[in-house]
Amino acid sequence: MQTTLTETEARDLRALVGQMIPASATYKVPGADDDLIFADILKGLERDTDDARTALKQLATLSGGPFADLPADRRAEVAASFKTEGGAPLFALNRVVLLCYYRDDRVMHSLGQEPRSPFPKGHVVEQGDWSLLDPVKKRAPIYRKVP
Amino acid sequence: MNEKVDVLIIGSGASGAAVAWSLADTKMRILCLEQGDWVKPTDYPSNGRDWEARLFSDFAINPNRRARETDYPINDANSPIKVVNFNGVGGSTIMYTAHYPRLHPSDFKVKTLDGVADDWPIDYETLEPFFAENDRMTGVSGLAGDPAYPAKQPPMPPIPLGKSGQRFGTAMNQLGWHWWPSDTSIATVDYEGRGRCLNLGHCTPGCAQGAKASTDITYWPMALRAGVELRTRARVREITVDNNGMATGVIYYDAEGKEQFQAAEMVIIACNGVGTPRLMLNSQSGKFPNGVANSSGLVGKNLMFHPYAFTYGYVDEPLDGNHGPPLCLWSHEFYETDKARDFVRGYIFQFGRGMGSIVEAISSTAAGRLPWGEDHHKVYRSLLNHRIYLAGICEDLPEEHNRVTLDPVLKDSDGIPAPKIDYTVGENSRKMLDHAHTRAEEILKQAGAHTVFREHVPNSGWHLLGTARMGTDPERSVVNEWGRCHDVKNLFIVDGSIWVTSGGVNPTSTIQALALYIADAIKQRLANATLFE
Numbered sequence: 315m316q317t318t319l320t321e322t323e324a325r326d327l328r329a330l331v332g333q334m335i336p337a338s339a340t341y342k343v344p345g346a347d348d349d350l351i352f353a354d355i356l357k358g359l360e361r362d363t364d365d366a367r368t369a370l371k372q373l374a375t376l377s378g379g380p381f382a383d384l385p386a387d388r389r390a391e392v393a394a395s396f397k398t399e400g401g402a403p404l405f406a407l408n409r410v411v412l413l414c415y416y417r418d419d420r421v422m423h424s425l426g427q428e429p430r431s432p433f434p435k436g437h438v439v440e441q442g443d444w445s446l447l448d449p450v451k452k453r454a455p456i457y458r459k460v461p
Numbered sequence: 462m463n464e465k466v467d468v469l470i471i472g473s474g475a476s477g478a479a480v481a482w483s484l485a486d487t488k489m490r491i492l493c494l495e496q497g498d499w500v501k502p503t504d505y506p507s508n509g510r511d512w513e514a515r516l517f518s519d520f521a522i523n524p525n526r527r528a529r530e531t532d533y534p535i536n537d538a539n540s541p542i543k544v545v546n547f548n549g550v551g552g553s554t555i556m557y558t559a560h561y562p563r564l565h566p567s568d569f570k571v572k573t574l575d576g577v578a579d580d581w582p583i584d585y586e587t588l589e590p591f592f593a594e595n596d597r598m599t600g601v602s603g604l605a606g607d608p609a610y611p612a613k614q615p616p617m618p619p620i621p622l623g624k625s626g627q628r629f630g631t632a633m634n635q636l637g638w639h640w641w642p643s644d645t646s647i648a649t650v651d652y653e654g655r656g657r658c659l660n661l662g663h664c665t666p667g668c669a670q671g672a673k674a675s676t677d678i679t680y681w682p683m684a685l686r687a688g689v690e691l692r693t694r695a696r697v698r699e700i701t702v703d704n705n706g707m708a709t710g711v712i713y714y715d716a717e718g719k720e721q722f723q724a725a726e727m728v729i730i731a732c733n734g735v736g737t738p739r740l741m742l743n744s745q746s747g748k749f750p751n752g753v754a755n756s757s758g759l760v761g762k763n764l765m766f767h768p769y770a771f772t773y774g775y776v777d778e779p780l781d782g783n784h785g786p787p788l789c790l791w792s793h794e795f796y797e798t799d800k801a802r803d804f805v806r807g808y809i810f811q812f813g814r815g816m817g818s819i820v821e822a823i824s825s826t827a828a829g830r831l832p833w834g835e836d837h838h839k840v841y842r843s844l845l846n847h848r849i850y851l852a853g854i855c856e857d858l859p860e861e862h863n864r865v866t867l868d869p870v871l872k873d874s875d876g877i878p879a880p881k882i883d884y885t886v887g888e889n890s891r892k893m894l895d896h897a898h899t900r901a902e903e904i905l906k907q908a909g910a911h912t913v914f915r916e917h918v919p920n921s922g923w924h925l926l927g928t929a930r931m932g933t934d935p936e937r938s939v940v941n942e943w944g945r946c947h948d949v950k951n952l953f954i955v956d957g958s959i960w961v962t963s964g965g966v967n968p969t970s971t972i973q974a975l976a977l978y979i980a981d982a983i984k985q986r987l988a989n990a991t992l993f994e
C-alpha cells in the first residue's frame with residue numbers, strides 16, 4: 315500500500331485545497347495551499363492517506379485528467395461537483411485540511427486566538443452571576459419519591 | 462508460573478479501581494490486570510499545538526479510529542450509536558467529560574412506578590453512603606441544594622458559569638424550568654494533591670493539569686500504596702473454571718504476547734458493558750458452553766446506551782468557545798415520567814459551552830454550513846465561539862435484541878474474538894429523543910440563538926450498560942443483588958454491565974458507587990465466612 319501521494323496526486327490536492335480555503339486579503343490569511351500549511355497537510359494525512367487517494371482518484375475522474383491542469387473556472391465547477399459527490403473519502407480529506415489550516419499561527423492570529431497549547435497557561439472563564447439560581451433554589455424537590 | 466492471588470480484578474477503570482482500593486484494607490493479595498498502559502500527563506493532547514487534531518488520531522474517542530495496540534476492535538456496523546471508550550490505567554475515565562450526576566431514586570424502581578423493564582434489587586438509599594464516599598475519593602465539584610436530588614454535599618465549589626452558562630441560566634429561568642450547576646469530577650480548588658482546573662477546555666481526552674478525576678490519579682495511587690498490584694499490558698482472554706463451577710483464574714496475554722495463567726481465589730470483572738460480556742462469552746468451557754456464568758442466556762443482552770439528543774445554535778455575541786470544562790450545567794426538568802407525554806421515563810439536559818476552532822470547522826463543514834471558496838472565511842467567523850449547545854441524555858430501556866455477541870471474523874491483536882454490537886433505538890427512546898430535541902430548540906431560541914440544529918452524533922456510545930444485569934432471579938439476571946454471578950460463586954461483576962435499567966444520566970458516579978457497595982458486601986461476607994455460600 316502506498317503511504318504517500320504521487321506527485322500528480324499532491325499537485326491535484328494542492329489545487330483542490332486552494333479552492334476549499336483560498337487566501338484572503340480581507341482577513342489577512344493565507345490559503346490552505348500556502349507552502350507551510352500544505353506541507354502540514356501532506357504530513358497530516360497519515361491514517362487518512364487511503365481515503366485521500368480514493369478522493370483524489372474520484373477528483374481526477376470528474377476532471378477528465380489532472381485537476382491541477384484545469385483552467386480556473388473549470389476547476390471551480392469540478393470542485394463544486396466533487397463537494398457533493400465526494401462522500402466519506404472527501405470528508406476525511408477535508409478534515410485533514412481543516413486540522414492543519416486552523417492551527418497555523420497566521421490563521422489563529424487572524425481569529426484573535428493565541429497560537430499555543432492549552433496547557434499550562436489555560437484560560438479565564440468568568441464565574442458569572444450566581445444569583446441567577448435564586449428562583450431555582452426556591453423550588454420544592456422535583457425528584458420523584460419512591461415507595 | 463504466576464503465584465496465586467486472593468483477588469484478581471480485570472480492568473483498572475472506573476469500577477476496577479474503586480473495588481481495588483476498597484478491598485485493599487482486607488490485606489488480601491490483590492492483583493489487577495489491565496490491557497492498556499499508564500498514560501502520563503505529558504502525553505495528553507492539551508500539552509501540544511496539535512491538541513484538537515489528536516482527537517482524530519491517538520486520542521480519538523472511538524477505539525476503531527484510535528486503533529492503539531492496546532485497543533480492541535469493535536464491529537459496530539449494525540448500530541447507529543458507536544462505542545466510545547479508552548483502554549489504559551483509568552479506563553474510560555481517561556476519556557470522558559467528567560459530567561457526574563447520580564441516578565435518581567426513581568431509577569431503581571421503574572417497574573413499580575412506570576410498569577416497564579424491571580426494578581433493581583437495590584435502591585438509592587442503599588447506595589447513598591457509597592455515593593458520598595466516592596464523591597470524596599473522586600473529588601467532585603458542585604453545589605448543594607439542588608431540588609432535583611435528595612440532599613448531597615459535593616466537596617468542592619462548582620465550575621464557573623461563564624458567558625454560556627449565564628445565557629442558559631437566564632433562558633431557563635424565563636421558561637420556568639429547572640437548571641443547576643452540574644456535579645463534575647473536576648477539581649475547582651486544589652484537592653488531594655491535584656491542581657485546580659485551569660480551564661484548558663479540552664477535558665475529554667485526558668487532563669494535563671490533573672484536575673479531571675481519572676482513576677489513575679484518584680483511586681489507583683492509594684490502592685497501590687495499600688499493596689494492590691497493577692499489571693499493565695495484560696489482556697485477559699478467558700476466565701477459567703473447575704469441575705465444580707468455581708473460577709480458578711484467567712488466561713491472559715502479556716506485553717510480549719505470551720500466554721500466561723494467573724490463578725486466583727476470586728475474580729472480579731470490571732470491563733464495562735461491552736468488554737465484560739465479550740470476556741464472558743469468550744470464556745467457554747464444558748461447564749459453560751455458552752460463556753461463563755451464562756445459564757440465563759442474558760450475557761451480552763439488554764445493551765443500553767443513552768440516545769443523545771444533541772442540539773445546538775448560534776448567537777450573535779461571542780461566548781466561551783472551548784474555554785473551560787465543556788459541560789457546566791444540567792437540567793432535570795424532564796427527568797421523571799410525565800403521563801401527559803407519549804413516552805415513559807425521561808432525560809437530563811447537559812449544557813455545553815462551545816467548540817474548539819477545528820471541531821467547529823469540521824462539524825460545520827459536515828453540516829454544509831461552512832462553504833468552500835471566498836465565503837469560507839466570513840462564514841467561519843460568524844460561527845467560531847458563537848455556538849451554544851445542549852444534549853438530552855435519554856433513558857434507554859432494556860431490550861434483549863440490543864446485544865453484544867462475538868464477531869465470527871474480527872479479532873484483536875492477540876487473536877481474541879472481538880465484540881459485535883447489534884443495536885436499534887427503541888420506540889420509547891425515539892419519542893423521548895424528539896421531545897428532547899424540541900425542548901432543546903425552545904431553550905436555545907430563548908437563549909438568543911438565531912439558528913438551531915438537531916444532529917445525530919454517531920460517536921456517542923459513552924455509556925455501556927446492562928449486558929450482565931443484576932437481579933434476584935437466576936433465570937432473569939446474571940449477578941445477584943451484591944454483584945456475585947449466580948452461576949459462579951467466586952466470580953463478581955462491578956461495572957456498568959450489571960445495571961438493570963439505564964436511567965437518563967451519565968453513569969460514572971453510579972458505576973463507582975456500585976463498585977464500592979459490592980466491595981463492602983464482599984468484605985462483610987468475608988468477615989462472617991459466607992462469601993462463597
